[in-house]
Amino acid sequence: MNAARRPLMAGNWKMYKTPVETAGFFAAFRPLIRGLTDRDVLVCPPFVDLEAALRGAEGSAVAVGAQTMHHVAEGAFSGEVSAAMLRALGVTHVILGHSERRQYFAENDADLALKVRAALDAGLLPVLCCGETLAEREAGQTEDKVDGQLAADLQAVEAAELPRVAIAYEPIWAIGTGKTATPEMAQETVGFIRRRLRSRFGEAADAARLLYGGSVKAANIDQLMAQPDIDGVLVGGASLDAEEFARIVRFSEPA
Numbered sequence: 001m002n003a004a005r006r007p008l009m010a011g012n013w014k015m016y017k018t019p020v021e022t023a024g025f026f027a028a029f030r031p032l033i034r035g036l037t038d039r040d041v042l043v044c045p046p047f048v049d050l051e052a053a054l055r056g057a058e059g060s061a062v063a064v065g066a067q068t069m070h071h072v073a074e075g076a077f078s079g080e081v082s083a084a085m086l087r088a089l090g091v092t093h094v095i096l097g098h099s100e101r102r103q104y105f106a107e108n109d110a111d112l113a114l115k116v117r118a119a120l121d122a123g124l125l126p127v128l129c130c131g132e133t134l135a136e137r138e139a140g141q142t143e144d145k146v147d148g149q150l151a152a153d154l155q156a157v158e159a160a161e162l163p164r165v166a167i168a169y170e171p172i173w174a175i176g177t178g179k180t181a182t183p184e185m186a187q188e189t190v191g192f193i194r195r196r197l198r199s200r201f202g203e204a205a206d207a208a209r210l211l212y213g214g215s216v217k218a219a220n221i222d223q224l225m226a227q228p229d230i231d232g233v234l235v236g237g238a239s240l241d242a243e244e245f246a247r248i249v250r251f252s253e254p255a
């Protein structure tokens with residue numbers, strides 16, 4: 001882990017929890033992470049829980065993010081929300097390009113280039129996801145896949161904006177499957193991403209936070225966070241449980 005980049009420990013609740021359950025989570029979670037000041041903690045619930053999450057997080061260091069957004073400010077786009085709407089609510093972060101959005105809702109790299117730009121313009125901090133399928137990994141295409149996604153999705157981003165961008169490498173075969181990439185596999189691809197960012201943006205690439213996601217749990221967090229290019233994690237299932245997520249957030253680096 002690089003001391004210049006604050007760890008970002010993020011939870012993606014997907015389509016789980018009601019507002020009442022959200023309030024209960026924060027009541028249980030906050031005391032468990034009290035006193036931690038050297039890392040950023042982010043919870044991304046469904047849209048309908050954002051207000052309850054913001055209330056639950058008030059006065060704490062926990063930030064609240066959305067799981068997607070539209071790239072235009074307003075318009076005839078039923079079911080969508082914009083960056084400006086999220087900002088007006090008090091939301092600070094947004095996950096973009098999660099593999100479930102790409103796979104089930106046809107989100108593509110052209111959309112994502114617009115969304116990353118719109119998020120930054122509105123003052124939201126994007127957590128941009130990338131990652132390969134099992135077939136792509138087995139065919140030796142992991143690096144080409146993530147390189148292509150990031151080249152396209154970050155095309156409208158300037159080097160000076162990289163401190164405001166987090167990139168989550170999430171191998172699709174590891175999401176929700178219980179199959180975590182080994183810490184070495186995660187580091188290998190995250191390290192590749194860092195090198196590719198350096199070749200495009202120069203030294204500014206060292207300010208971007210690179211996360212790993214895919215079956216992160218209390219049992220594997222310490223080894224993942226010990227990898228030199230992994231600055232944090234994006235956690236799905238294990239972020240729904242206050243105790244488990246608190247243990248993840250409280251990771252300790254093995255000596």
Ligand code: PEP
Nearest residue numbers: 175176213214215236237
């Ligand atoms: C995710 O939703 O981004 C994710 C990584 O899920 P899980 O931790 O459940 O694999």
